Amino acid sequence: MEQKIPAVTLDRVSLSPYQAQVAQRLQYVVAQVVTSHAGSPEQEVAKILTERLRGLGVNPNPREVHQIAESIAKMPQWPKEK
Incomplete structure (x- = not known):
């Protein structure tokens, strides 16, 4: 069964x-880490997730972080660009 990264909801009403800024920063960092570290331990x-989020002012x-890291670690590695 394919494991997915937990969704981040950007529902502006709630x-x-x-909170919207934090959610956007989280999505940004997760997208970066998926492409660079998928399949890593x-x-x-x-x-990496913790360092990058703290670098953007998110605690x-x-x-x-553990749930997201677990999902990313189980993903296949992204093909390297030539």
């Missing part, structure tokens, strides 16, 4: 402007 992926929830 999110404050701050889970601990490495979690470390990540360790449980959520």
Whole structure:
């Protein structure tokens, strides 16, 4: 069974402007890490996610980082560009 990355909802009605910014930053970082670290060890992926999120001013929830890192680690590696 294919494992998917937990969805980030950008529902403007339920999110404050701050929450929407955090959700957008999370999506941005996850997209970067998926393309660069898919198939890497889970601990490495979690470390990269945490570092990049903190670099954008987001204090990540360790449980959520673990779930996302686990999904990314199980993905096949992206083909390298020539």
